[in-house]
Structure formats: structure tokens, C-alpha cells
Amino acid sequence: MLNISNINSFYGEVQVLKDVSLHVDQGEIVTLIGANAAGKSTLISCISRTVKSFTGEIQFEGKTISNLRPDQIVDLGLVQIPEGRLLFPKLTVRENLELGSYNKNSRGNRKERLEYVYELLPRLKERSNQLAGSLSGGESQMCAIGRGLMANPKLLMFDEPSLGLAPIVVSEVMKLIRNIAKDGMTVLLVEQNVRQSLKLADRAYVLENGRIIMEGKGRDLLESPEVKKAYLGI
Amino acid sequence: MEQILQVFISGIFSGGVYALVSVGLALIFGIIGLVNFAHGEYLMLAMYFAYWMYNIIGLDPYQSLLINLAVMAIIGYLTYKIIMERVLEADHSIQIILTLALSMVLQNLALMLWKADYRNIRIDMTTDTTHIGFLTLSTPRVVAFVIAIGASVLLYMFLQKTYTGAAMRAVAQNGKAAQLMGINLKRTYGLAFTIGITLVGLAGLLLSPIYPAFPLVGSNFSTLAFIVVVIGGLTSIPGAIMGGLLIGVVESFAGYFAGPAYQQAAYFLLFILVLIFKPNGLFGRS
Numbered sequence: 050m051l052n053i054s055n056i057n058s059f060y061g062e063v064q065v066l067k068d069v070s071l072h073v074d075q076g077e078i079v080t081l082i083g084a085n086a087a088g089k090s091t092l093i094s095c096i097s098r099t100v101k102s103f104t105g106e107i108q109f110e111g112k113t114i115s116n117l118r119p120d121q122i123v124d125l126g127l128v129q130i131p132e133g134r135l136l137f138p139k140l141t142v143r144e145n146l147e148l149g150s151y152n153k154n155s156r157g158n159r160k161e162r163l164e165y166v167y168e169l170l171p172r173l174k175e176r177s178n179q180l181a182g183s184l185s186g187g188e189s190q191m192c193a194i195g196r197g198l199m200a201n202p203k204l205l206m207f208d209e210p211s212l213g214l215a216p217i218v219v220s221e222v223m224k225l226i227r228n229i230a231k232d233g234m235t236v237l238l239v240e241q242n243v244r245q246s247l248k249l250a251d252r253a254y255v256l257e258n259g260r261i262i263m264e265g266k267g268r269d270l271l272e273s274p275e276v277k278k279a280y281l282g283i
Numbered sequence: 284m285e286q287i288l289q290v291f292i293s294g295i296f297s298g299g300v301y302a303l304v305s306v307g308l309a310l311i312f313g314i315i316g317l318v319n320f321a322h323g324e325y326l327m328l329a330m331y332f333a334y335w336m337y338n339i340i341g342l343d344p345y346q347s348l349l350i351n352l353a354v355m356a357i358i359g360y361l362t363y364k365i366i367m368e369r370v371l372e373a374d375h376s377i378q379i380i381l382t383l384a385l386s387m388v389l390q391n392l393a394l395m396l397w398k399a400d401y402r403n404i405r406i407d408m409t410t411d412t413t414h415i416g417f418l419t420l421s422t423p424r425v426v427a428f429v430i431a432i433g434a435s436v437l438l439y440m441f442l443q444k445t446y447t448g449a450a451m452r453a454v455a456q457n458g459k460a461a462q463l464m465g466i467n468l469k470r471t472y473g474l475a476f477t478i479g480i481t482l483v484g485l486a487g488l489l490l491s492p493i494y495p496a497f498p499l500v501g502s503n504f505s506t507l508a509f510i511v512v513v514i515g516g517l518t519s520i521p522g523a524i525m526g527g528l529l530i531g532v533v534e535s536f537a538g539y540f541a542g543p544a545y546q547q548a549a550y551f552l553l554f555i556l557v558l559i560f561k562p563n564g565l566f567g568r569s
Contacts, residue, residue, distance in 0.1 A: 099459055108564030123465030135460035137453045144449050151450060223365065 050075045050091040050203055050235055051096070051127070056105035058091055058259075061097045064102065065091045067259040070238075073204065078226070078236040080246045082280065083256035090132050092256070093208045097129045100121050109204070115283060123152045126203030132212060132239075134176045134193040138182030142173055142192055149199030158201070168230075187218035192224060204235040212243045223249055243280040247271040285417055290539045291532060292391050292418055295297035298531020301426035302503050303486040305511035305523040306435045307479035310445070312346025312520030314455045314475035316373070317367060320382040321500055322508060324389035325480050329487030330496035331393070334402045337491075343406045344491045345426070349487050350362035352481055359480025362474045371472065386501070407490045427489035432524070434485055439520045452473060453517070511555045516564030529553075 051073040058066040065088045069207055073079045083089050094100035097109055099118045105117040109127050117125075136145050146166060150159045167174040170191050177183065181192060190210055197205055207226065211219040223245050230236050240246035249268030255276065263270065270276050308322050329351055336347035344351075355359050366385065370378050442448040454461040456472045462468055471532035475533025486504075494500070511530050537549030558563060 074416075099462060099465060118467065119462035120465045123463065127287065131460060131463055135457055135463070137456045137460065139456055140449060140452060144453075147465045148449060148453050148466075182298045196464070202312050 050112060051237065052106075052108040053092075053096070054106050054108075056095055056103055058088070058095055058103035058106070059143060060091070060098065060102075065259050066095070069105075069259070069261055071261065072184050073235060073237050073262070075235055076230075076233065077251045078230050078238060078249055078267075080240060080250035080253040081256055082243045082246060082253060083238055084280075085142065085255045087242065090208055093129060093206055093237075093239055095131075096122070096127065096167070096206065114261040124154065125199060125242070126154055126201065127206070128197050128200040128202035128204070128283060129206045130193050130197040130210065134189045134210040136166060136181040136184070136189055136192055136196070138180065140181055141178050142181055142184070144193055146173065146177075146196050146199050149196035150151040150201065152200055155201035159199070162199045162201060166198050169198070169225075170195050182240055186214050187221065190222055192215060192217075192223070194222075194229075198229070202234070205229065205238065205267045206237045206239070208239050209241060210238075211240060211245065243276065244271070247276075286539075290306065290535050292420070293424075294532035294535025295528055295534065296428040296531070298528035299345075299431040299488055300486050301504075301507055301530050302435050302524045303431035303489070304483055305508040305515065305527050306438055306520050307486075308505075308508045309512045309515065309518055309520060310438065310475055310482070311479040312512065313520075314451055315367075315472045316332075316370070317371075317476075318382065319479070320379065320505065321386035322483055323503070323505025323528045324393075324489035325355065325359070325483045325489070325501070326495065326504050327393060327498065327501035328358065328389070330491045330494070330500060331397060331402070333488050333491035334404055334489045334496050337404045338379060338405070344488050348485075348488060352485060355484025356477050359477040359484075359490055360473060360482065362446035363476040365452060367476060368469060368473070371469070383527055388503075390498050392503070399493040399498060401497050403495045404491050405537060406492055419494070423492040424487075427493065430489055431486060434482060435524045435527075436521070438482065439524075442520065448508075448569050469540035476548025507550070510550060513519055513554065514557050514565055516566045518568055519564070521565035522564055525538075526564075531564075 053072065054070045056069040057064065069092060077110040081089055091100060095103045098117060106113060109125055114122060114125065141252065146163060147159060150156055150162050154160055172188060173192055173195050182194060210222050214222065216223050219242060225235060226238065227249055238246055246269045247270055253254050253265065253267045253270050263275065287560065304326060310321060311317055311319050311366040332351055332354060333347060336342045337344065370381055408422050413420050413422045413425050425500060442452060450466050451471055454466060457469055507530065511526040512523055515526030533550050533553055534546045535546045
């Protein structure tokens with residue numbers, strides 16, 4: 050469904066991504082793990098085209114998308130839930146959610162999407178008239194996920210959804226991602242929380258210093274001595 | 284007492300147009316982050332256009348309102364497409380020099396093509412007065428006030444109540460996140476710029492029966508609009524409306540008590556005081 054081949058990206062003189070290739074098939078949960086500054090977020094931003102300085106090819110459903118604008122990427126159903134939520138703090142929760150369905154695919158069925166999201170995340174319904182800036186960390190993340198779902202995505206990319214959340218909320222978010230995937234969503238999850246995300250993943254890639262150094266089934270990587278040593282401290 | 288009230292109301296009525304000039308500036312700054320130093324020059328263009336429509340075709344400014352707005356919208360859009368879109372990601376200093384240069388080019392083109400003469404539109408209504416109780420007001424000023432405040436409030440409602448308005452506010456709050464919603468940033472900026480220019484054009488049109496058109500007329504109003512916008516909290520539309528009215532009142536009282544020569548001094552003094560004591564503006568949140 051999503052095919053990334055030989056991506057190289059530079060931030061000034063520094064090469065952030067080195068020849069990165071990966072693919073996500075329909076219906077999969079694929080996780081990309083790695084430490085801080087490994088280049089995970091840069092890769093997601095390349096896919097969404099909010100980072101433009103990269104070489105290599107990105108294909109979505111067989112179509113090259115590495116020359117499109119960010120809004121055109123969203124129109125295709127390739128939607129990112131960004132790191133740090135990036136909610137619109139001075140808009141209400143409801144306005145935030147509604148803007149999630151700005152793209153051509155979901156504009157027509159905004160009402161149904163909103164009902165679906167409210168059903169999935171009833172807390173957002175309670176808070177719908179509150180400013181997004183006043184939400185707690187966990188609620189903000191739920192709102193960001195809800196906003197992503199409003200877009201009627203075919204593939205949903207999560208950039209560090211567990212960042213800055215209490216462990217119990219992290220589990221809640223992971224459970225939510227699992228449920229969304231069960232409903233048929235294809236998921237690309239970028240995480241630093243290695244244990245939780247590998248448990249969730251069908252397949253996983255390990256990114257280190259801008260290079261993919263390992264890939265495999267989520268469970269297998271969880272058992273691998275290298276991952277255990279480098280990321281789980283065992 | 285009656286006289287004080289008359290002075291106050293006169294101030295409010297001039298302030299309406301100041302508000303309208305300023306909301307366009309605040310909108311462009313708020314959504315695009317672009318400081319448009321050429322803002323007043325678009326007011327000048329609209330005043331000349333109203334003058335020609337009257338002198339050549341015989342339509343008074345109110346009859347030519349829709350054509351004038353359409354022309355200003357097109358000019359605004361073309362300015363954005365041809366000039367502004369190229370500097371969206373450039374440094375602020377580059378944007379400022381660009382809009383300053385644009386302002387000079389437009390002023391001097393006007394000077395070259397249309398000479399420095401003052402062009403007045405003399406319609407019957409120019410000298411009409413409206414009586415409200417014991418108050419006597421010039422009719423074009425009343426009309427200008429009503430339309431100016433109406434348009435400013437409409438803009439505010441558009442931003443607050445419509446989906447496109449929410450998308451524009453989203454772009455202002457976080458451009459990157461807005462892109463991830465599928466919002467086309469450049470198109471949204473183009474819309475904001477076009478609306479801002481159309482509004483300042485409307486202000487020019489409303490002023491044209493009261494105020495002569497000449498090449499430098501814009502600079503009077505753009506200085507004033509900058510003061511209003513700073514007082515109002517830079518990006519706030521209600522702030523710009525209140526700021527416009529406030530400056531109108533200050534100007535009016537200064538003119539009455541100290542003489543017309545002190546009008547500018549009075550609002551500059553207010554401006555300095557605001558910068559010292561409330562640098563986020565009287566209506567802005569810190």
C-alpha cells in the first residue's frame with residue numbers, strides 16, 4: 050500500500066535519513082522504532098511532504114506521491130497524527146475535529162465521521178465546546194487521534210502518540226490504536242516506547258542514526274537480543 | 284454637555300472607517316504573518332477608482348460599490364499571486380522591505396500617472412447632514428460608519444462561525460497542523476490577502492465622498508491603521524474594531540480641545556502609552 054524506497058534526507062549538512070526503504074501493506078500495523086533523533090519523525094514528515102528536501106521515491110497505492118503538496122497527500126487518504134498533537138489551541142474540540150475532515154474524501158460525510166469519533170471517544174463529546182488548549186495530555190492525544198480519524202484515512206500514521214503521557218494513558222492510547230486497526234485501518238506507528246509498540250505491531254523496523262538496521266515481526270524483534278539490549282535495557 | 288457628546292459621536296463615526304482599514308491589516312498579519320506596509324496604497328487605488336467611476340461613467344461611489352469591490356479583490360489576488368506568494372517563507376525583513384517598496388512604487392506610479400492634484404467627488408450627499416436628536420452628522424460619514432462597522436463585524440462572524448473561517452484561524456494558529464488537515468496553505472493565504480485588500484478598498488470607497496484622492500492619501504491612513512492594530516493586539520479583529528473607534532474618539536477630542544493640529548499628536552501619544560504600559564495591546568491577551 051505504502052512503498053518507500055531509498056529515501057535520503059538532509060538537514061543542512063547533516064544527513065538525517067540514509068537510504069531508508071520500507072513498506073506497509075493493507076491492513077497491517079507497522080511500527081518504526083528508534084531512539085531520539087534517529088530520524089523517525091523526519092521520515093513521517095517526508096511522507097506527508099511537510100519536509101521537502103529529500104531524494105528517493107514514495108508510492109501510495111501504486112502512485113508516486115513524492116512530488117505532491119501536503120494537502121494533496123491528505124486527499125489521498127494518507128493522514129498523519131503529528132508528534133506533540135499540534136491541536137489548534139484556540140479552537141474548540143469540535144472545531145478541531147471538524148477541521149480533520151477538510152480533505153476532499155471526508156468533507157461530504159463530516160456528520161457521520163463525527164458521530165463515529167464521538168462514539169469511539171465519548172470523552173471528546175463531553176468536551177466538545179471546550180477550547181482544545183485546555184485539554185489534559187491524554188485528552189489532547191485522543192483529540193488528535195479523533196481529528197485524524199475524521200479525515201476518513203486509508204492509512205493512518207501516528208508520530209509518537211505516547212510522548213509525554215502517563216503510563217496508564219499510554220496503554221489506553223495503544224489499546225485505541227489496536228481497536229482502530231481492528232476496524233480495518235492500516236497503521237504506521239512511529240514510537241520510542243519500544244515494548245508497547247512492538248507488542249502491537251505485525252511488523253516492525255528499527256531505525257538507528259538514519260538507517261534501518263533491523264526489520265521483522267513485532268514479536269520476533271521483542272525477543273531479539275539486540276533490541277532487548279539497546280532499547281529495553283535487559 | 285451636548286457638545287461633548289457631539290464630539291464623542293463624531294469621533295466614533297470617523298473611527299468606523301479606521302476600524303475597517305485596520306481589520307484588513309490585522310487579518311493579513313494574523314493569518315499570513317505578513318506586515319503589509321502597502322496597505323494604505325490600496326485605499327488610495329480604490330479612491331481613485333471611485334473618482335473615475337464618478338467622473339467618467341457617472342456612477343457615484345455607492346452605485347459603483349460592487350464593481351469597486353470586485354476590482355479591488357482582483358487587484359488583491361493578483362498582488363498576492365505575483366508578489367506575496369514568493370516571500371511567504373522568506374525572512375520578515377525581506378517581507379517588510381518588499382511591502383515598503385511596493386508602497387513606494389504604487390505612490391510614485393500614482394504621482395506620475397495621475398499627478399499630485401486633489402480629486403474630490405462632489406455629490407449632493409457630500410454636504411447632506413443627518414439629524415439624530417440634537418446631534419448633527421454628515422450623511423456620508425453616517426453611511427461610511429454603518430457599512431464599515433457592518434463589514435468588520437461580518438468579517439469577524441465569517442471567521443468565527445463558518446467552516447472556511449475556522450480553517451483560516453487554524454492556519455493562523457498552526458500552519459503545519461493545518462496542512463496535515465489537508466488545508467492548502469497558499470490558497471488560504473491568498474484568500475486572507477484578497478479579503479484584506481477588498482476591505483481596505485471598501486474603506487477607500489466609503490471615504491471618497493468625504494476625503495480627496497491623491498497619491499499619498501494612503502500613507503495617512505496606513506500609519507493610523509498600524510497604530511490601531513497595535514492597540515488592538517495585532518491579530519485581533521474585535522481589537523482592531525475597538526482600536527479604530529478609540530482612535531477616532533481620541534482624534535475628535537484632541538481636535539475639539541487642542542485644535543486640529545494636535546489630532547495626530549494625540550493618538551501617537553496614546554500609542555506610546557499603550558506600548559509602554561500594555562505592549563500586547565489594550566484588547567490583546569498577554
